[in-house]
Amino acid sequence: MVMECIVFLETHKSGSSRDAIEAAVQMGFFTILFTQQMKKLHQREEYPDVHQMIFVKDLRDKGVIYEHLRIINKQEKQIKALVSFVDPFVHLAAEIAAELGSASLSVDALYKMEDKTRFRETLKGHPAAPEHAVLPLKEDGDTLFHTHVNQLPVILKSPVSNGSKDVLLIDDKDAFLTACSSFKKQAGLSSLLLEEYVEGPQYLIEIIVEHGKVHLAAVIEQVISKEARFIITGYLMPAPLPDSSLEELQTVMESIVEQLGLSHGTCHAEMRRTVHGWKLIEINPRISGSAVNQLIYEATGISLVKETLKLNLGYPIDCTPKNQLSAYAHFITMQRKGKLIKVTGKQKAKTVEHIKKVYVKPRRGSILSAPVSMGHRYAYVIAAAPDPEEAVSAATSAAREIKFHLEPV
CATH class of the missing domain: 3.40.50.20 (Rossmann fold)
Structure with a gap:
């Protein structure tokens, strides 16, 4: 058989x-x-x-x-x-x-989205694309600053960064020069991406394109902690947006995926809602990682990874919600570095009403630190409830029960 x-x-x-x-x-x-x-x-x-x-x-x-x-x-x-x-x-x-x-996915579009420089160059001139420049690292930092930085703050990033690891908010020239010096030490890195800093609330958009039809499978509000990096510590599904904003978002995303050439495949985008309309912060050729698939499932009953597999298998997809709840994922980070002795409170967190999942990542003996990438989020709690405030309250309350016991290193 x-x-x-x-x-x-x-x-x-x-x-x-x-x-x-x-x-x-x-x-x-x-x-x-x-x-x-x-x-x-x-x-x-x-x-x-x-x-x-x-x-x-x-x-x-x-x-x-x-x-x-x-x-x-x-x-x-x-x-x-x-x-x-x-x-x-x-x-x-x-x-x-x-x-x-x-299954024949849009291979070229996926290739463009795997590198931040490629997708920015493809979308150059698009109304949703912030201003950007590609900086050759062979030039000295002072020359790069005076040639390309017209106003501050700006965003400086590696073209192949993910999980916010190499995405920096630059407020002054000294920070720019320090960042350039650090990036030059990274093996295989020949250029940097400089982007206009865009103000406004940020949203995660999960997209499935089936034979040219663009499905916004999820629109999720993100809670961002701006410490050393842009670390997302909360996700609310569905995002509390008026119908007019969702309709505008649908139109913008259809335009973006068309310009990228994505007619069959999946991606996720991070968008900011600004006074000048929707602006594209990031786009990647896959569903978001971590808790996002589970979050969408708890809110809608849709398994986005299953629908992605169906797309790859040539099966028709179905993004129709099976239920309509509000779901919130709260992530836990550390304020200091230390060696993990134990984690307590996980079982108590599970008993909080509306909690659907509690996940703790590191093993005993792991070295934990304050976040400089999404990989430094060490646990999460997902709650789902009829009301978004209930979901947020339940998740944050459960997260407070979880304690990481560290010894200095």
């Missing part, structure tokens, strides 16, 4: 990429994971939803991937889809899937 399989290029231990593997199992598929992280094989028992795990030293080596695919095809396994929900393998997975003759 031939088993129908879905191949995944990499996954995180939790979040949307892992949710996708679990969704594939629920859909009746045999799941195969290609990973370049040897520790996943050492922790094999922690991935029961992965039916077959294959180590690949470099997932960007298409020749090695094809060799493994040939072996799989000889094992009475039929590959129905090959996908990735993890940067930077989304475009690669879509490219291989197209070469295999499975």
Whole structure:
């Protein structure tokens, strides 16, 4: 009997990429994971939803991937889809899937979205695109500042950054020069992206484009902590926006994905609502990671990763909400660095009314620190309730029960 399989290029231990593997199992598929992280094989028992795990030293080596695919095809396994929900393998997975003759996603558009310079250049002149410039790192910082910085503050970032790791708010020349010096030390980085700083509340938009039809599967308000980096500590679904703003957003997103050439595929965008209309802050060629898929599910009953898999399989998608609740995800960060001794209060947090999920990421002995990227969010709580204030109150109350006990390092 031939088993129908879905191949995944990499996954995180939790979040949307892992949710996708679990969704594939629920859909009746045999799941195969290609990973370049040897520790996943050492922790094999922690991935029961992965039916077959294959180590690949470099997932960007298409020749090695094809060799493994040939072996799989000889094992009475039929590959129905090959996908990735993890940067930077989304475009690669879509490219291989197209070469295999499975669902034909908009490969070029996914490629553009994997690099911030590429998508900014593609959208140059679009009404929703902030002003930007590409700065060659071979030039000295003083020259770059006087040539390109016309007003402050500005945003300075790596073209391949994700999770806010290399996204900096620059308030003065000294901060600019310090940032340039730091970026020059990063291996393989030849340019920086300078962007106009845009004021206004920020929203996460989850998008599925099916044969040219643009579905806004989720519009989520973000709570941003501006400390060393832009760290998102809260997500409210659905965002409290008037119908007129949602209609305008739909029009803007349709225009953006058309200019990018995305006619079949998924992406998520971060947009700011300004006095000059909607402005695009970021766009990435996949669903958001972390708790976002679970958040959408608790609010609407839609599994966005399942709909993404259906798109890759060539099945019709369905983004019709099954229920209508407000859901809020609250993330926990640390104020100081330390070694984790224990975490208490997780069970008590689960008993708070309206709580749907409590997740704590680090293991005992891990070194925790104040956030400089989204990866330094160490726990989250999701609540869902008929009223948004109830959901926010429940999640924040439950989060207060969770205590991280650290020893100095």
